[in-house]
Amino acid sequence: VLQMAPSPARLAKMFNSDPNCWKCGKEKGTYFHTWWTCQEVKKYWNTIRQRIEEITNQNQKPNPETFLLGIITQKCSKTDRYIMLHILTAARILYTQQKKKKRVPPEG
Secondary structure, eight states, X not given: OTTSSOOHHHHHHHSSOOOBOTTTSSSBOOHHIIIIISHHHXXXXXXXXXXXXXXXXXXXXXXXXXXXXXXXXXXXXXHHHHHHHHHHHHHHHHHHHTTTSSSOOOOO
C-alpha cells in the first residue's frame, strides 16, 4: 500500500515539482511523513483509532505497525482482530484514494 504511488519527495526528484507534503505543505513529503507523521494525517489516524476503540472496547495505541501494516500485536479476540483489520484496510484504501488532496478523508 505504501509504495503504490510515489511520494512528493520522490516525484520532485523525477520531475520539477514541489517536494513538500500534499496535506500540510510544510514538511518534506517522504512516505513516512505523508502516511504517518504529518499533523493532518495524525488527525485522520486518531479518528480511526477512536472508532476502533468504540467498536471493540479495546484501547489502541497509535503505531504505524498496526495502522499502516496491519500487524496487531496486542492480545484481543479473533472477532476484534477481524474487525480491526477490516477497518484499518478500509482506512488505508480511502486514504490512498485521496492522498493528493489537501484535506484528509472524511470520517463516517
